[in-house]
Amino acid sequence: MARASKRPCRTLDRPCAGAHARRTVDGVTDLNHPIVLPEAPAAERAAIEAGGVACWEAPLTIDTYEPAEPDRYPLFLERRVYQGSSGKVYPIPFTDRILPGRTPRAWRAIHLENRWIRLVLLPELGGRIHIGYDKTRDFDFFYRNNVIKPALVGLAGPWISGGVEFNWPQHHRPATYLPVDTRIERDEDGSVTVWHSDLDPLQRMRGTHGIRLRGDSALIELEARLVNRTDVSQTFLWWANVAAHAHDRYQSFFPTDVRYVADHARRAITAFPAADRPYYGVDYPALAAERPGADRIDVYANIPVPTSYMITDTADDFFGGYDHRAGAGFVHWADRAIAPGKKQWTWGDGDVGHAWDRHLTDGDGPYVELMAGVFTDNQPDFSWLLPGETRTFRQYWYPIQDIGPAVQATLDAAIGLEVDGCRVRLGVATTAEHTAVHVVLQRGDAPVREWTPAIGPGGPFVAELELESPASRDDLTVVVSLGDRELVAWRAHPAPAGEPWVATEPPAPGEIESADELVLTGLHLVQYRHPTRAAEPYFAEAVARDPGDSRARLALARLAWDRGELEVVLDHLDRAVERLTRRNLNPERGDMHLLRGLAFERLGRLGDAAAAFGKAAWDGALALPAALGRARLAMRTGDTAGALSFAGAAVRADPASGQAIAARVIALRALGRDAAASDALAAARAADPLDPLLAALDDALAPADPRTLLTMAHELHRLGDAERAIGLSRRAAESAPGPFGNPGPLAGYALAAFLDDAGDGEGARAARADARRADPRLAFPSGLDDLGVLDAALAADPSDARANGYLGCWLLDAGRVHDAIVALEASITGGVGDPVVWRNAAVALVNTGGDPVAADARYARAIELAPDDARLVYERDQLSAVRGARPEDRLPAIERSGAGALVRDDLAIEYAGLLVDVDRPDDALAFLGDREFQPFEGGEGRVIAAFDRASAALARRLMAADPAAARDLLTSGIRVPEHLGEGRHPADPVAERFVLLGDAELACGERDAAEAAWRRARDVHGPLAAGTRVVDDRDAWVGVAHVRLGEHDDAERVWASLDARAAELEASADRVDYFATSLPELLLFSIDTAERRADDARRLREAAARGRLLSTANVEEARA
Incomplete structure (x- = not known):
């Protein structure tokens, strides 16, 4: 039986099927308002009817939850782990809260449509594809989120799910919630491309991506151009992040030669598609033994916890996803030579994932992310862009119908092939219409069947047949051709032999034998933007062994360049050049000469700079x-x-x-x-x-990002167009604080520097005065251009308190904390009344080991200047904790700040914990009882921990007088209330709650129920908690459960593990896991980790000692 199905195209002036998703919360059903797509204008509709492409701009009204205002304080998060690399967010303003309630909002939208596909692009959200709709099947092949509901997943806070997000230069696109510049381009061949462009907010490289449709094809084509516009080499990655609606019958498919997948940073691997070992703490082989097929991690419903995997190798160029319920899906295709990255991510079909579903949508349900990486194959996995270098590439997607998961795909067609004994199901989907293609099925060299169907988008060819004898898929060959041209062919090819390599943590610098390995390790840490291991000690160790090591010297020079230490740059480079030119005046590479030229240029040594640039030009790459x-x-x-x-x-x-x-x-x-x-x-x-520099030269620059005005002003001034630089800096100086930050004050200082350079001293003085009066909110200086104008401002007026404050901020971000203190104290001495400066001074004091009392006084002054500021209250409380303040002292300070301060989740969690510390667990539970929390991705569990701790404390109080009430309290909290915003991870121990529940049951006379609860407390290992976890004091309750059950040998093993962990803490550095992927804690202070380790070790030993006393008492009681 064979068929070529063709369903009619559907109009779009209505909601899509399935959009009326409902959710039930606390018994109330909430109808998710579906997005209603507007009808195409008449002229565009005519273009579609004529077989062409329609493109128009029309706002789209979407129910939206708005982010809160960004934090006015800069965040210096060098130690924050984000997606396996640095979570450094400066100078982007950070948003740590989403406002409650949704309201309809008209979003700017660009609609792109042909006969088969309709796309909706949202330029105000990073230029993402929000809707990818298959008109032939009334099916969203990309996940359609009918609400804009950001959660705290992005580098700078807000992030939304759904559609396609274009992530660069690091994961989850730092500008994902910021607008981009756009342009619609209609080509002579009838294709239409919507271009999006911006300067990334961290490094100021330029990214441009165009989304293209053609009238005769169902291909969605992405063309990207990435340009390093900066002076030095930069690292980057690119992942196109597709979301697809997931359920128990959604399957991701990857090339059939994929045998293994890897976790972030290749820290672990497992077989694919059936996991052959524990992965993310889930024992998939054990689950499959109970339920066949439960080890298939290509099926969303089989993955119970948040999980990533990336393929390790393939000879093919495609992958995608297929919805068996809808009989439709999509294919992604890109040249594997430059686009090896193929990844799936899911929140998991469990309590954690379901909690995140509620954070990210109001009823559209779960999704999987199927990411396609270019110039990267893992996260983190960064490539280099040379200064001035441009990379261009293309990626493609297209919908498929009826064929099942593709086993092979090209830009022309995809093949689905299922073989079960003698039964064969063959499907072919194409991206263009063909009146007759030739489909040949062979077994070995022997033909089985041939067909010549008409085929096209939405009208796939599907055949089902019986073979004469059983076969496997690898026994068969399928070739689809059009005349002499092969559109696609399935031929089994072998997978790579053996297991792929797994990454290991590099040794400390002193433990590495060779200088070569030292330099390579340091370069790896730089290239991968490692968040918890510094590269500089590796280079410094190489130089200590060989002061002339040119590679280490060049690497140290680059780090000094980033810190603005130009004389240090030259010192390192002089040593590098001396070594490199000792025998050969013309080294292979010219990067050290280029960097010398840049340093000389900024120092005003123009002759030296010219000579260095001239020598760098000998290197063709530069x-x-x-x-x-x-x-x-x-x-x-x-x-x-x-x-x-x-x-x-x-x-x-x-x-x-x-x-x-x-x-x-x-x-x-x-x-x-x-x-x-x-x-x-x-x-x-x-x-x-959309090139901003060319637009500026044409007096036509109107960027979505006002910082681009200032960036272009500096570039034009360096290139010699002072008049336009002055004009752009005047425009930038008029900017107001916003989501991109606030370039106004720095633009004012730049204007003054440009006017001074032009000989207009009076104008420069007026510009500096204006800059001092400018609104300082969100004015976070960054880059050497900002450093240069601040140095110029202070050279003109060393008492400029504002300039000193901005300089201190710049230096804090650069890691020059001691220099920052000098600048910030000068700002304070100058009478600045900005709470940001006083707070920054406090941070700098703490992080240099300064006087914590003086730091607290600066926080006190900052709070006087901004009395309602919740962040200041939180940070001052954290400083109190670092200083060892008692809970009895910390709690009143928070309460005096008023309820408004508790709008912050982190402070609210601290507050609940302090209430428990001062024996007010009932107040803690009452406080947690109706407050909604919004976790950061990877930071889940802190609210649950506070909730469990308060519940346990109150239950202990109730136990003697009313054990039934204690039992009810403990039972009611086993399932976490939804308003707390978190789901329990199956690997997180809940032993204390169950031990106390067992005690309460026993007090109520229910011995069997008590033992059942104690067994739940002690059974912390199982198929969903198979991974290794660092022992902590919560494990003591597992030991208590063993004691309650009379399992004293097992209890002793727990006490021994507590002692062993204590010994580890006492003997070695307790560093953050080298392979950590998501530790979103906003680490503010560099505290004494040795003291913290000692406290942790002491608590563990005390817990072990108490446990042994309990065991002894229990044994003696049993003997008596």
């Missing part, structure tokens, strides 16, 4: 930045003819470089060759209308 450097210097010294020559060399190195073209246009204008300049600029603008 021809572009070297020529740009020479062009800048030539303009600065008035050599416009030389500038034009060097700019021409830059254009020849990369004819598409906006910076090179800009340098040429500026030089042409300076030479009076306006017509040639206009022609060059017009041609470049036509090729790349």
Whole structure:
């Protein structure tokens, strides 16, 4: 039996099927308002009917939960772990709360549609695809979230699920909740591309992605251009993050030669698709022994906990997902040579995942993420972009119907093939219409069947047949061709032999034997942006062994460059050049010469800079930045003819470089060759209308990000266009605080520097005065340009308190904490009334081992200046904890701040814990009883821990007088109330609650129920908790459960494990797990970890001692 099905296309002026998702919370059913897509305008509708592509912009009204205002205080989070790499967020304003309640909001939306597909793009949310809709099947092949409901998942806080998110230069796109610039491009071939562009808020590299549809194809084409516009090499990754609606019949599919998948950073592996070992703490083989197929981790419903996996190897270019319930799915295709990354992530079909479902949607249910990585195959796994380098690539998606999970796919077609003994089910889906394709099924070399169906998007070919004898899929071959052209073919090919490698933690610097390994380890830590291991000690150890080690010296110079220590940069580079040129005046690489030129340029040593850039140009890979450097210097010294020559060399190195073209246009204008300049600029603008530098030269820059005005002002000034630099800095100085931050004050100081350079001293003084008066909120300076204008401001007026405050902020972010204290104290001495400066001074004091009493006084002053500020209350309380303050002293300080301070989840958790500490567990439970919490991804469990601790404390109080009430209290909290925002992870011990529950049952005369509860307390291991966990004081309750059950040998093993862990803490550094992927705690203070380890060890030993006393007493009681 064979068929080629064709379902009619559907109109879209209505909600999609399945959008009316309902959820029930506390017995109340909530109808999720579906997104209603507007009908295409008449002209665009006609384009579709004619077989073309429609594209138009029309707002889309979506129920939206708004983020709270971003934090006014900069966060210096060098030790924060985020997706396995650094969670450093500065200078992006951080948002740590989502407001309750939803309201309809009109979002800017761009609609892209052809006969088969409709897409909705949201430029205000990072240029994501929000809706991917298969018109032929009335099916959302990308997860459609009918509400914008951000949760605290993003690097800077808010993040939404659904659609396709384009993540770069690190995971979850730092600008994921920020707008981008857009342009619609209609090509002569009828295709339409919607371009999105921005400068990433951390490194200021430029990312551009275009989403393209063609009239004759169901392919969704993404074209990306990534440009390192900065002066030095940068690291990056790119993951296109597709969400797909998940349920018990949703299956992810990967190439059939994928035999293993790896966790983040390749810290663990397992077989695929059937996991052959515990993975993420889940013993999949044990589950499969109880329920066949439960080890298949390509099926969402089999994964009970949050889980990632990335393939380790394949010879194929595709993967995707298939909804067996709907009979539809999608394929992703990209050239594996540059796009090896293929990943699945899920929150898991368990309590943790279901809690996150509630945080992220109002009824659309769970999803899986099927991510496609380019120039990366793991997270974290970063690649390098040279200064000025551009990377371009393409990725593709298309919907499939009826064929089942694809076993092979190309840009033309996908094959589904299922074989069960003699039964064969074959499906083919194509991305274009064909009146007749040739489908051949073979077994070995022998033909089985041939067909010539008509086929097209939404009309796949499906055949079911019986073989004469049983076969496997690998015995068969399928070829689909059109004339002489093969569209797609399934042929089994072998998987790589053996298990793939697993990463290991590198040794400490002193334990590494070779200098080569030291440098490579340090470079790895830099490249992967490791959050908890510093690279500098590895390079320093190499230099200590060999002061002339050129690689280590260059690496140290790069770190010093980032810190703005230009003289230190030159010292390291001089040593590197001395070694490299001892025998060969012309080394293979010119990166040390380029960096020397950049340092000389910023120090004003123009002759030295010119010589260094000239030498760097010998390295062809650096021809572009070297020529740009020479062009800048030539303009600065008035050599416009030389500038034009060097700019021409830059254009020849990369004819598409906006910076090179800009340098040429500026030089042409300076030479009076306006017509040639206009022609060059017009041609470049036509090729790349969203390039911000070219737009600025054309006086047409209107970016979504106001910081781009200031960035372009600095670039134009360096290139020699002072007039436009001054104009842009004036515009940027008028900016108000917003989600991108606040460039206003720094733009004012830049304007002053530009005016001083132009000889307008009076104008510069006025600009500095304006900068001092500007709104300082969210003004977080970053980058060497900001450092330069602040240095210039303080050179002009050393008493400028505002400039000193901003400089202190810059230095704190750079890790120059001692220098930051000097600047911040100067700001305070100058009479600054900004709570941010006083708070930053407190942070700097604590993190340099300064006087904590003085730090507390600075917090006190900051709170006087901002009395209702919850963050200041929280941070001051954390300082009190670091200082060893008693709960009896900390609690009143929080309560004096008023209920408004407890809007912060972190402070609310501390408050509940302190209530328990002072024997007010009833108040703690009452406080937790109606407050809703919003966890950060990876930080789940803190609220549950507070809830369990309060419950246990109150139950102990109730036990003597009313054990039934204690039993009811403990039983009611086994399942976590939804308003706490967290679900219990099966690997987290709940032993204390169950021990006390057993005690309460015994007090009520229920011996059997008591023993059942104690068994639940002691049974902490099982198929869902099979991973190793670091022992902590909660494990003491497992030992108590063993004692209650008379299992004294087992109890002793628990006490011994507590002692062993204590010994580990006493003997060695207790560092954060090298492979940690998500520790979102916003680590503010660098505290004495040795003292903390000693306290932890003491508590563990005391718990073990108490446990042994309990065991002894229990044994003696039994003997009596």
